[in-house]
Amino acid sequence: MRLYEFEGKQLFKKFKIPVMESRLASNPDDVYNAFSEFNIPVVLKSQVLTGGRGKAGGIQFAEGANEARTKATELFKLTIKDFPVEKVLIEPKIEIKQEYYIGITIDRAKYKLVVIASGEGGVDIEETAEKSPDKIVKFPISINEDLYTFDALLIAKKIGIPQELIKQGASIIQNLLKMFKAYDAKLAEINPLVLTSDGKLIAADARVSLDDDATFRHKDLAELNVEHRHEEGEMTEREKQATEWGIPYLDLDGNIGMFPGGAGFGIMGNDFIHHFGGKPANFMDSGGGPSPERIANMLVLLEENPNVKVICGARFGGISRCDDFAKGVLMFLNNHGLTKPMVFRMTGNMWQEGVRLFEEAKAADPDMFKQIEFHGIETPIEEITKRAVEIAQEVGT
Amino acid sequence: MAILCDKNSKVMVQGITGGAGKFHTERMIGYGTNIVGGVTPGKGGQVVCERPVFDTVAECVKATSADVSVIFLPAQFVKEAAIEAIRSGIKFVVVIPEHIPIHDMLYVREEAIKHGTTVIGGNTAGLITPGEANLGIMPDIAFQPGKVGTVSRSASITYYVADTLTRTGYGETSCIGLGGDPVLGSTFAEILLKFEEDEKTKAVVMCGEIGGVYEELAAEVIPSMKTPVLAMIGGVHAPMGKRMGHAGAIVEGKMGTALDKLNMLDKAGAHPCKTFLDIPDTLKKLGI
Ligand SMILES: CC(C)(COP(=O)(O)OP(=O)(O)OC[C@H]1O[C@@H](n2cnc3c(N)ncnc32)[C@H](O)[C@@H]1OP(=O)(O)O)[C@@H](O)C(=O)NCCC(=O)NCCS
Numbered sequence A: 001m002r003l004y005e006f007e008g009k010q011l012f013k014k015f016k017i018p019v020m021e022s023r024l025a026s027n028p029d030d031v032y033n034a035f036s037e038f039n040i041p042v043v044l045k046s047q048v049l050t051g052g053r054g055k056a057g058g059i060q061f062a063e064g065a066n067e068a069r070t071k072a073t074e075l076f077k078l079t080i081k082d083f084p085v086e087k088v089l090i091e092p093k094i095e096i097k098q099e100y101y102i103g104i105t106i107d108r109a110k111y112k113l114v115v116i117a118s119g120e121g122g123v124d125i126e127e128t129a130e131k132s133p134d135k136i137v138k139f140p141i142s143i144n145e146d147l148y149t150f151d152a153l154l155i156a157k158k159i160g161i162p163q164e165l166i167k168q169g170a171s172i173i174q175n176l177l178k179m180f181k182a183y184d185a186k187l188a189e190i191n192p193l194v195l196t197s198d199g200k201l202i203a204a205d206a207r208v209s210l211d212d213d214a215t216f217r218h219k220d221l222a223e224l225n226v227e228h229r230h231e232e233g234e235m236t237e238r239e240k241q242a243t244e245w246g247i248p249y250l251d252l253d254g255n256i257g258m259f260p261g262g263a264g265f266g267i268m269g270n271d272f273i274h275h276f277g278g279k280p281a282n283f284m285d286s287g288g289g290p291s292p293e294r295i296a297n298m299l300v301l302l303e304e305n306p307n308v309k310v311i312c313g314a315r316f317g318g319i320s321r322c323d324d325f326a327k328g329v330l331m332f333l334n335n336h337g338l339t340k341p342m343v344f345r346m347t348g349n350m351w352q353e354g355v356r357l358f359e360e361a362k363a364a365d366p367d368m369f370k371q372i373e374f375h376g377i378e379t380p381i382e383e384i385t386k387r388a389v390e391i392a393q394e395v396g397t
Numbered sequence B: 001m002a003i004l005c006d007k008n009s010k011v012m013v014q015g016i017t018g019g020a021g022k023f024h025t026e027r028m029i030g031y032g033t034n035i036v037g038g039v040t041p042g043k044g045g046q047v048v049c050e051r052p053v054f055d056t057v058a059e060c061v062k063a064t065s066a067d068v069s070v071i072f073l074p075a076q077f078v079k080e081a082a083i084e085a086i087r088s089g090i091k092f093v094v095v096i097p098e099h100i101p102i103h104d105m106l107y108v109r110e111e112a113i114k115h116g117t118t119v120i121g122g123n124t125a126g127l128i129t130p131g132e133a134n135l136g137i138m139p140d141i142a143f144q145p146g147k148v149g150t151v152s153r154s155a156s157i158t159y160y161v162a163d164t165l166t167r168t169g170y171g172e173t174s175c176i177g178l179g180g181d182p183v184l185g186s187t188f189a190e191i192l193l194k195f196e197e198d199e200k201t202k203a204v205v206m207c208g209e210i211g212g213v214y215e216e217l218a219a220e221v222i223p224s225m226k227t228p229v230l231a232m233i234g235g236v237h238a239p240m241g242k243r244m245g246h247a248g249a250i251v252e253g254k255m256g257t258a259l260d261k262l263n264m265l266d267k268a269g270a271h272p273c274k275t276f277l278d279i280p281d282t283l284k285k286l287g288i
Helices: A005-014 A028-039 A065-075 A123-131 A149-158 A163-182 A212-217 A219-224 A235-245 A263-275 A294-301 A322-335 A351-364 A381-395 B019-031 B057-064 B074-088 B103-113 B157-169 B188-196 B214-224 B245-252 B258-267 B278-285
Strands: A022-026 A041-044 A059-062 A090-094 A096-107 A112-118 A134-142 A186-194 A202-204 A207-210 A249-250 A255-258 A282-284 A310-317 A343-348 A370-376 B012-015 B036-038 B053-054 B067-069 B092-095 B119-122 B126-129 B133-136 B145-152 B172-177 B203-209 B230-234
Touching: A005 A163, A005 A207, A005 A219, A022 A028, A022 A310, A028 A041, A028 A090, A041 A255, A059 A065, A059 B067, A065 A090, A096 A163, A112 A123, A112 A149, A112 A163, A112 B203, A123 B103, A134 A149, A149 A163, A163 A186, A163 A202, A202 B092, A207 A212, A212 B074, A212 B103, A235 A249, A235 A294, A235 B172, A235 B188, A255 A294, A255 A381, A255 B278, A263 A282, A263 A381, A263 B157, A263 B230, A282 A294, A294 A310, A294 B133, A310 A322, A310 A351, A310 A381, A310 B157, A322 A343, A322 A351, A343 A351, A343 A381, B012 B019, B012 B057, B019 B036, B019 B133, B053 B057, B057 B074, B067 B133, B067 B157, B074 B092, B074 B103, B103 B119, B119 B126, B119 B172, B145 B157, B145 B188, B157 B172, B157 B203, B157 B230, B157 B278, B172 B188, B172 B203, B188 B203, B203 B214, B203 B258, B214 B230, B214 B258, B230 B258, B230 B278
Parallel strands: A255 A310, A310 A343, A343 A370, B012 B036, B012 B067, B036 B053, B067 B092, B092 B119, B145 B172, B145 B203, B203 B230
Antiparallel strands: A022 A090, A041 A059, A041 A090, A096 A112, A096 A186, A112 A134, A186 A202, A186 A207, A249 A282, B126 B133, B126 B172
8 A cells, every 4th residue: 555645754753754844735725824834935745646746747836825826726737647636745845955765675585674775866766776776775684673773874874974964864764664664564765865955854755655464453544644545546437346346356458358266367367368369358356265246246347347248257266166156156147147148167176066056057047048158177278268259259349 | 206295294274273274174184185183272172174173383293293284364363373383393384365464474484494494375275296185275176196396376377287287197296386475485496496306396387477576586596407397477468567666676676577577487498388288288399
């Protein structure tokens, strides 16, 4: 879960990382009022969950209340990389003497946290890392360890924090790591950490991402005004519906509705469809051990998607059992009804029971299965995906 | 022969009294897996599937000499349970649950390295050594004893690969689910090297997918291997994932796209496959 700058700064504050005093505004009048509180030149920063807002005009400066309101009016009309600006952060403008970069992330290959620091902070940090790696300090640290003050001091020195601020610089690095661990972060960046012309260190921006799988143990985030969000990015209506139902789902631009089991074949199956000359309409993942309701909902998403001409299903029962799969499909057929051709393969744990449920339902109502081609382990999955591509071509667009 | 677990392994189940724990313990026993007991704190003294339940792993190990553990617990309990198993002398831990907090897995990994324990998962289907032991949730129907080892990130891909190897008569030595979570107990490279030491394994199929760093690490060990490696990577046509900030880019570089991974493995000497049916074709060409 990616945090907004103002949310990240709340966490910074809690960990004694210096930030400017600020106000959050949701409309131009808020901005006008906030300016009157400061009454000195301010910066207006669009709050969006994407980088590159400066280059997109999302950061403005103002020296008077009216100017602040006028500029804010423009900011609230902006959409930066699909993210509409809904909130603006107002802070006193700072005079920048030097910009540093401090970041912490996880090196998954080495199973370590890594503190990264540079004397050349700012938006071009990645370019710096690529062109002059010697200007980047990387300090790996194991999750069981704290960053010793002497190590933090050495990092602060290496990136050129001036002598009189070296202890503060070190403690900022240490505190960022404490915050990283305390909140199960995946990423925490201060970019830039600014040395102001009057000799102070200030975290001018905050980029923090937390591990979604660990938010259950951070109930206090709500008190810090960090609201829980699902994913970054804009979602289509169908994607929103899927998220509500707990189904990982993405709309794509093809016409074959993919109804896979786990994420693995969810991804690979889409490659197979391309391989055989078709185009998937979606990516989907049932998650481990889906209930019949979830299986039924997966089909509802595809049935109601007008782009979908044929449904291509695969269930290899492991943690997800074939009997639950069959119950879900039948629940959908009974309650919702299928108007599209569907080809699928079902095998794996509890397949006998799954097949029995289908046979029974088919005997009772053969019509319900008119559009369905049903296969077991004897048919390779390649044949199923190929067949779906054929049907899509027959049905046409 | 097999890797990590065979018919002589003594297997325990953490969370044996839970819903999934009980269901799959019964299946694993049905397959012939040597399940010796289980652990649920507070339920010591009970009996599940005719196996004794203990309060702690240490007690279970003492009474049963268990050396392998399969974890069936909700994600938030995994860190403790895995560290308990590792510190109690278990040498191979299978973490079935998904969505384990990343930091928790980092702690588990530190502990595992310290004690020389192998951990697989989270979010793995487990491991099967066909005809000998089934740890986790893998459906028996796909597997048959044979001569090809498999390792993949995703459960369903493990099943499809085995299903193909079984149908074409190759069969499998051991099949390992690396797991689908972002930080995993073991890497492809580590598992490949274990297969390299197994005499019965004539080739290894590794199946990765878009995202993450573990496929890239495999490319570092493949050139040193005598056992041929076949590689499939899912997600060639998937929309590119989101980037993890500047720090992610600085640390992990440009890793991650399916094509890049496949090219890297190809260059390292692996044999790329596009569909499951390419696997038996490639094996045949290799004279296996
Ligand atoms: C693993 C999983 C199936 C467990 O779910 P579950 O069976 O519903 O869990 P339960 O709550 O019933 O069982 C947990 C049991 O462990 C016990 N337990 C808790 N902490 C424990 C510990 N440290 N050690 C041992 N047992 C413990 C609980 O008391 C409970 O037993 P009880 O029901 O007798 O009280 C689930 O969390 C999960 O992750 N599912 C998805 C897995 C998946 O998709 N994997 C990838 C497959 S490819």
